[in-house]
Amino acid sequence: MSHQAIRFELIMDAGNGAQKAGDILIGAFAKRGNYVYIEPMIPAEISPPKRTPYSMSGVVIRVADYDISNIGSGTDLMIVEHEILLDRRLIDKEYLPGSIVLLDLGDEAKNKEAYQQAKDKAIQAGLNLITFNMDDEAKKVMGELGGNGKNMFYLGMLTKIFNVSREQLETNIRSTFKKLPEEKLKLNLFIFDSGYRCASEMPVSFEIAAHPIEGDKLLMDGNTAISMGIIDAGIKMYCGYPITPASSIMHVLAKQFPQYGGMVHQAEDEISAIGSAIGSYYAGVPSVTATAGPGISLKQEFIGLATSTETPLIVIDVMRGGPSTGLPTKTEQSDLYTAIFGCHGDNTKVVLSVANVTDCFYAPHVARYLTEKLRVPVIVLSDYLSSVSYKVFERPALVEMNSVDDIPHTVLARFGLKPLGPVEMVKDDQSVPGEVGHTRRVTGLNTSSTGQIAYTSDSNIRSHDVRNQKIQVVREAFLTPEFIGDASGDVLVVAWGSTLGSLEEGVMMLRKEGLKVSGLHLKVVYPLPMMLKDLLKNFKHVITAEVAYGDNYKSSPLAMLLRAETLVDVKSTIGEPSGRPITPQEIVTKVKEVL
Amino acid sequence: MSHQAIRFELIMDAGNGAQKAGDILIGAFAKRGNYVYIEPMIPAEISPPKRTPYSMSGVVIRVADYDISNIGSGTDLMIVEHEILLDRRLIDKEYLPGSIVLLDLGDEAKNKEAYQQAKDKAIQAGLNLITFNMDDEAKKVMGELGGNGKNMFYLGMLTKIFNVSREQLETNIRSTFKKLPEEKLKLNLFIFDSGYRCASEMPVSFEIAAHPIEGDKLLMDGNTAISMGIIDAGIKMYCGYPITPASSIMHVLAKQFPQYGGMVHQAEDEISAIGSAIGSYYAGVPSVTATAGPGISLKQEFIGLATSTETPLIVIDVMRGGPSTGLPTKTEQSDLYTAIFGCHGDNTKVVLSVANVTDCFYAPHVARYLTEKLRVPVIVLSDYLSSVSYKVFERPALVEMNSVDDIPHTVLARFGLKPLGPVEMVKDDQSVPGEVGHTRRVTGLNTSSTGQIAYTSDSNIRSHDVRNQKIQVVREAFLTPEFIGDASGDVLVVAWGSTLGSLEEGVMMLRKEGLKVSGLHLKVVYPLPMMLKDLLKNFKHVITAEVAYGDNYKSSPLAMLLRAETLVDVKSTIGEPSGRPITPQEIVTKVKEVL
Amino acid sequence: MALATETKFTLKDYKAADPRWCTGCGDYGILVALRRFMADKQLNPASVVNISGIGCSGRIPHYMNTYGIHSIHGRAIPVAMGISLARPDLQLFIESGDGDALSIGGNHLIHGINKNFNCVFVMMDNQIYGLTKNQTSPTTRQGLATNTQPQGSWLKPINPVQFAMGLGASFVASTAEWLTSHIVEVIEAAYAHKGFSFVHVAQRCPKFNPTAWEAKESNWYSFLQHEKGVKADTKYGPDAAIIEHDPSDLGQAFKYAMMDHKHFGVYYQDTSKACYDDIVRSATDKAVKQPRSGLLDRFKI
Amino acid sequence: MALATETKFTLKDYKAADPRWCTGCGDYGILVALRRFMADKQLNPASVVNISGIGCSGRIPHYMNTYGIHSIHGRAIPVAMGISLARPDLQLFIESGDGDALSIGGNHLIHGINKNFNCVFVMMDNQIYGLTKNQTSPTTRQGLATNTQPQGSWLKPINPVQFAMGLGASFVASTAEWLTSHIVEVIEAAYAHKGFSFVHVAQRCPKFNPTAWEAKESNWYSFLQHEKGVKADTKYGPDAAIIEHDPSDLGQAFKYAMMDHKHFGVYYQDTSKACYDDIVRSATDKAVKQPRSGLLDRFKI
Ligand SMILES: Cc1ncc(C[n+]2csc(CCOP(=O)(O)OP(=O)(O)O)c2C)c(N)n1
Ligand SMILES: Cc1ncc(C[n+]2csc(CCOP(=O)(O)OP(=O)(O)O)c2C)c(N)n1
Ligand code: SF4
Ligand code: SF4
Ligand SMILES: [Mg+2]
C-alpha cells in the first residue's frame, strides 16, 4: 500500500512511555523526509493507577509525504496495551471504518472476559482487530528492566509496520537514552527488536513515500515555539504562575531565557504575575505573562489597569476545556469572550490567535509591536492542541527584534496586518522611569491628557474616545483577508486559531468534489476587519468552525462577533466542546448538511 | 409660577453639609405631597481641600406633582457656595437656558477676579445670575458653630423659594439634629431663618402643586432597597468587601440583618467574599455578595466554579465608571459584557438589571428564584445612579419569602418573566450537607450525571448542553415585552437598567410631538427574549440608550447583543461614558437626529 | 435535615471513588488517616464536608464518602468560611497543598487563621507542585532543580509551622503521612480543638520530589509529646527523639518551630482565642428579632 | 536614560499636585517626610518610582514629582516586584494602607517579604478603611463601631509589626507621621537597608477614626533607639520612654513586637538575607550568552 497520509496511535497506561516512543519514531520519520504531526494524549492526573480508563495516555501521529497541518479525521491503525484502554478509546469514535487495531494480549489472563468484550466491541465497530503477544524472551528482559520497556516493543512494531529504517531507529534510541548505561540500552534494543520481529509476521504494512525534505526543517511544539518567539521578539521578562497547558512556556524559558539575557519570575499567583509583567513594561523592559483557564479570569483586574495606564501588556492564554477547572488537558476555544470582554468597564484591546507552530513563533513579535505602538493590552490565544502538538515545519526566519520598528512587514502580514498608522495616546507623556525631566504618574483613575486625575464628563469621554480610536487604527491596518478557495460561493466556513489546519484540508476535500465552499481564517480575532461584512455577503451560507459551545440561540464566540459586526446570519455549525480538535472530515460532513 | 416638575441644585464644598440640607428639604417636600428624586453629588475623595474644583459636592433634586422616574434634563435653579464651584459646575452644562444661579458672594474677598470671571461665564452661558451675601449676624452665629451652618442658610433660602412650610422644616431640622444640644440647635435655626429672610427679598419663587399623596409612600435609595429586598427574599447571608458604590448595601445590612436572622461577613477581599457566598449556598443557606467595578473582575473565577458545581449564586454589581479604578463615584453601564462573558470557558448565567428603587427591592427575590431553580449564577446589575438616588415611591408589597416557590407571579412579571418550566441538572443529586444517604461531592472539573469526574467528549458535551438548556428555559419563560408607545413605528429606543426613567419621559415627549417613537426596556439582559427579533423588525430604526461607549464599529454592550441575536441594525446612538445619567432631553434630541 | 446517629460507621462507609494518585504517593496515607479518624470518632458522613483547592492534594474530597467541594486553586478557606458561618452543625475539613496553601492561597490562610473559624486545616506538604508537574513551591528545598527553577530553587523555603505560629494560629501541629497512628491522633487533637486547627503533614511525592522526606529513617526528626498533645509514634519513628512539650507554651513552641531540625506533634494550642464564626453567629442570635412585616415601616414619609 | 546627577534637588522638586486629603489627615505628614527624606538624600526624582494600591494612602504617588504607579487595591507589591527585577537602577517606594496591605494584599505582602526584593514598603496605618468610608480593617481596634461592624469590630486587630516579623522580614520598623524627624530617619534607615524594608507608620484619620492614635500624648509609647537604628524623637515624643535596642537581636525584637505597649524605632534588621531580585538577575547575568542567530538550531531535524 502507498499512502499520502496515515494516522496511527499508540495507547498505553500513563507512565509507560508511549510519548517517548512516539518522539523517537517521529524523529526517524522526519529524518527520512516525512512530514509529521503529533498530538500527545495526556491524562489530567499525573500517573493514575494503571489498568483503569483514566490511565489512558499515548500519542496520535499523522505522517505524510506532504506538509500536513492537522491531526486528521480518523485513525488508520492503533496499538493498544490492554483491553481497558481499548474499551475507553473506542468511546471517542476517532477510528476510521475498517481501520486496524493491534491489541496486546499480555494482560488477558487478568480479565479474559473483559478482553473478550473489548474485542467484540472493536469488531462490532467494524474494526480490523489483530491480537498479539510479546514473546517470552522480551517479557523476561522487561523483568530485568523493572517492568519497563513495553513501549520499545511497540516502537519496534511500528518501525516495521511503517517501514522506517531500523538503523535510524537504533540511532535515535541511543541518542534518546544516552544517559543510560550501555547494558540497559542493549536490553531496550533487544525488546525493540522483538517488537520489530513480531510485526514482521503480521499482515500489516504501510508505505509512506518520503522525499528528501527541501530547505531547513524544524520539529517543535507550539509552546516551545512561543518561547522561542518571545526570545526572538526581544522580550526580556517572563512572569508566570504554573498552570496546564501554559506551564511549559515557563519551563522552556526557565532553561533558555538567561542565555539570551531574559529572566523568568515565578510569582505567587496569576494576579501577581501579571502585576509584575506590567511593572516591568512600565519600567521599559518588554515582558509577557502566560496562563490558561482560571488564570485568565484572575488577571482581568490588572488587564484593566494596563488599559487605563496605557502600559504595554502581553498576555498569552493557552485555552483548555472550561468552564472552571473543566478539562485541563483537553482543547477548547471558549476563552474568546473573556479575552475580549473579561474586564469590567469599557475594554479596548487586541486579541490574536495562533493557527500553527509558525504562528506561535511570530505571535510574540506581533503582540509586542501592537502593544508598544498602541499601549493597549494584547491577548494571544493559543490552545491545548497547539501547545502540545508538534510538527515538522519550515524554519522561520529570525527577526532578532530589538525595537518594535524592526518588525518585518511579512510578519505583520502573516497576521493579516500592515504597519499601523499614527496613534494618539490619552496621556501625552509616555516616558520611562529614568528619563530626566519627565517624571510622570499613572493611575487606574481617569485622567486628562496631562496625566492628572480628572472626573469631568468631557475628560472621561475623551479618554474612552482616544482608547477606542487606537482600536480603529488596528481596523484600518487590516489587509484584505485571503480565502481558502474563491471569494464567493455557497458556503463560507470561518474559523480562528488552531482550527486552520482542518479547515484547509476540509475545504479542499469539498472543493475537490466540486462544491462551492470556501474557508476564511482569522488570526486577529479582535478587532475584526471592517471589510468582513462585504466579504461575507458573497456567500449563501456562512458558518463557523470552533471548538466551543453554540446552539440556535446562543452562538459560539466567533459567530456571535461576526453576527454583531456584519449582521450576516452566521451560524455556529461546526464544533462542540468535545475536548478534541475539529477534523477535516467533520467540516466536510457539516458543510454538506448545510448545502 | 406653577410648575409640574422643577429641578434645582445645591452645590457646596465637600463636608459642608449640602447633602444633609437636601435630605431635610425633600423630607418636607414629600410630606406635603410632592414626588422627589434626589441625586447626591459625591467627590471621589473623602474631604478634598475646600475651595478647589474637586471639592464639588452637593445634591441635585427634582420635585414634581406627579411620580417622577429620573433626575430630569437640566437644572432650573442652583445655589452655589463660591466661584470655584460655579466655574466647575458650569463645565458639565447641565443647566437649562435662562435658569437661575444664586451665587454666594461670601468668598468674594478671597479672589475678586475669579469671582468676576465665573460670573461672566454664567452670564455668557445665558444664565440668570443673582448674587447674595449672608447677613453679618448669620455669619457671626456660624462663627459660634465653628464655621458650620452655611447649609442651613441655603436650606432656609430654598424653603422660601419653593414655598415649603417653614414649620415643617423646623420640625425636620429638629428631628435630624435631635442629638444636638438645644442651644446649638437654636443657632442652626437662626441661620436657617436668616436664609429664609434673604430669599424673601429675591425675585425668585416657585410654586409646585402638592396633592395629598395617596396610599403608602416610602422614601429610599437603591442600595437600601436592595438590602431590604435581600431580607424580604429570605436570604440569610451577606458576604462582601467594601467598594464604592456597593458598600452601603453592606452598611445597611450590617445594622439590620441580625434582627431578621441574617449575617454580614466582611471578607478579606472580593474573591474570598464570593467563595464564602458559594460555601453558604452549598450548605443550604441563601447568600449574596455585592461589589462594583474591580470587584466583579476579581470574582470571575469563582463565578465559573458556581456554574460548574451547580451551586446557586447571586452577585450584585453596582456599576461605576470604568475601566480600572475609573470614576468610582460616577455612573456607567459598561459591565454588561463582563457580567455575561467575564469568566473563562463557556458561560451560562442570567443577568438582571434594575430600573428603579422598586426593582432594587424585588431583584433579590427574582435572583434567588432563578438561581435556586436553575443552579446557575445570577448577576444583578445596578449602577451608581440607582444606588445613591432616592425617591418617593409606592410601598412595595412584602413577600416574606421563605422558599422560592413563594414568589408571586407579579414579581416575576415585573422582570418580564413567567415561572420557569422544568429544569434538568448536570448532576442528578443536588442534596444539601446533612441529608443522610446523599453525600455528594462537587468539583470544577467536568462530571457525569452521577457527579463523578469525567473527561470524555460525550460527557463534556452533555454538561454544556444541560447548562445551556437551563438558559433556554429562561428564554421560554419570557412574557412578551411591553412597549412604551406603540409596537411599531419609526424609531424604537431600547434601554436597560436605570435608564428607564429618562426613556419613558423622553419617549413621551417625542410622542406628544406626534412622532412615531417607542421605547423598550429590558430587565433581564441575559438571555434575551426570543421574540425580540420580530418585535424589532417593526421599526424603521432601532437604537439603544446606554451610559456606555459605542461607535460606528464598536457597538455599546446592549446594542451588540441585540445585533448578534436579532441581526437588526441596532445602533448605539444615545449615551456616552460621561459619568452622568442620560436625560430625557438627550433622548429627544438624539431620536430627532435619527428621524 | 435529620442526621442519623444510631448507625455504626465502618471505614468502608467513608470510602468513595478509587484514588488516581501515583503509586507510592503519600496522599494515600493522608486519605486513609482521615477515614480512620472519622470511623474512630463515628463522624456521620452526611454531616462532614471536605473542602479542597486544586492539586494532587485537592482530590481528597472525591475519595471521601462525605459531602465535599473540590473548589479552586488556593481558595478552599473562603468556601469553608461560608459553610462554617451558615452551618455550625457540620464538621469541616480543608485539604490543601503547599502551593495551594502558601503560594496562591496565602492571604486566605492568614485570614482563616486570624478569624479562627472552626475547621481542621490539613496542609499536605510535598514541597513541590505535583499536579502541574514539578515546579518550585514555597516549601521547596533551596537548590532543588525544578521545571521553573532548573538552576536550583532560589529561595530558602517557608517553614509552614513557623508561618502559622507567626500568624497567631490557635492550634498548630505537624505530622507525616507515613506515621500511620500519629497522623490519626494529630487529626483527632485538631478536631477536638475549637477554632482553626492548622495541621501540617509531611507528604512524599515519589514522582517529582523523591528526596524530600526520608520516611525510612527517623533520626532526622523528633516527636513533641504531651498529655495535652499526642503521643510519639515509636513504631514508625523508632529513632526519633521524644521531647515532652506542653502545647500551651508559646515561647517554646516558637523555638521548636524555628529550628532546622523537624518536630512532629502538637506545637501549640490556645483554647482561649475567640472564633469569628461564633461571634458573628451569636450577634445574629442575640439580636432582638423583628418581624419582616414591619421591614419597610421606617422608610415611610 | 541618562540620569542627571549634578543638580541640587530641593523639597519643591519632589512636589507634584496638591493633595486632596481631609484637613488634619496624617497622610500629609507622611508625604512631607518622603519628600524631606528624598531631598536630604538628593534622590533623583527621575529615578524614583512610588507605587501604591488604592486608598487615601494610595494617593501618595500623585503628589510626588517622581515616577509613579497608582495601581490597584492591594497589589502594589507585584508591580514593584516587576520593576525591581527589570530595573535595579531605580529606587522603589511602595505606599500601602492597612486594608490594602493586610486585607486584600496580604498574600503579596507575604511573598514580598519572603522574596526580600529591594524596596521601601510604607504601611500607612490609620486602623480603618478611609477612602471607602469607615469600614473595619485588619488593624481596627476591637470594639470600634464601623460601618461594617456597627456593633463594634469583632476581632483583635492584627499587629502589623508582629506580622512582618513572623514572616521573616529583613527590616522592620515603626514610626508615626507626627514624629516629623523620627519618620524621616526611619525612612532613611529603611532606604539604606538592601531588601524589603517594612516600615509601619501610625497615621491619624481624623475623619473616621479620630480616637486611633493619640498624637498629643507620648506616654503610651516608647522609642527603640540604637546606633544601628534611629534616635528617639524627644521633641515630639517627650514623655516616651527610650529603650536601647539592637536591631540585630531577633528574640528581643519579637518581644517588643508582641507587646501591647507600642514601640517606635527599628525593631529588626538582617543584612544577610538574600534578595530574590539579585538572585534572579545574577543568574541571568552569569549565564553564558548565546547569539539569537542560533536560537532555532537545536530544533533542526
Ligand atoms: C488559578 C489557578 N492557577 C493555577 C492552577 C494550576 N495548578 C493546579 S494545582 C497547582 C499547584 C499544585 O501544587 P500543590 O498545591 O503543592 O499541590 P500538590 O499537587 O503538590 O498536591 C497549580 C499551580 C489552577 N488550577 N488554578
Ligand atoms: C479590588 C478592589 N476592592 C475594593 C476597592 C475599594 N477600596 C478602595 S480603598 C479600600 C480600602 C482602603 O483602606 P486602606 O487600605 O486602609 O487605605 P486608607 O484609605 O485607609 O488609606 C477599598 C476597600 C477597590 N478599589 N478595589
Ligand atoms: S505527582 Fe506526587 S503528589 Fe501528585 S499523585 Fe504523583 S506522587 Fe502524589
Ligand atoms: S478619610 Fe481619613 S485617611 Fe482618608 S483623607 Fe480623610 S482623614 Fe485622611
Ligand atoms: Mg505540593
Ligand SMILES: [Mg+2]
Ligand atoms: Mg487605612
